[in-house]
Amino acid sequence: MQYYLEIKQIHMLCAYLSVSLFTARFLLDMLRPVAGGFDWRSSKLRFVPHLVDTMLLTMALALLAVGPWKSFIHHWLGIKILFLLCYILCGKAALNLNYAKSTRLGFGLLALMLLAGIFYLVKFKPLLF
Secondary structure (H helix, E strand, O other): OOOHHHHHHHHHHHHHHHHHHHHHHHHHHHOOOOOOOOOHHHOOOOOHHHHHHHHHHHHHHHHHHHOOOOOOOOHHHHHHHHHHHHHHHHHHHHOOOOOOHHHHHHHHHHHHHHHHHHHHHHHHOOOOO
16 A cells, blocks of 8 residues: 555546546537537547546556455445446447437436546445445
């Protein structure tokens, strides 16, 4: 547990950056006809969310390695991981241009609700079982 606090702070920073980048990309996709046609997909910075998410996952694994948390003993952590997997699928669908705009909007809102659930679980660490 020597570097636990530092790893946790980097993990939290990456989580906030990841949420911000997803929200920005989602809003740009939803407002594209109105916003003047900016397409983040053709931008040179389109790889930044992937780097942030890779760092976020790396820090999460490091936290599991050095910290006291066990995903099957601390039930909130297991549910957080389940919410994370659902968020990834919904976020991917929300940014997929092959779906209708209303479908992407629904997936995007569901992804944001899953993020709210993740942040709730992390902040309050409720006893679930």
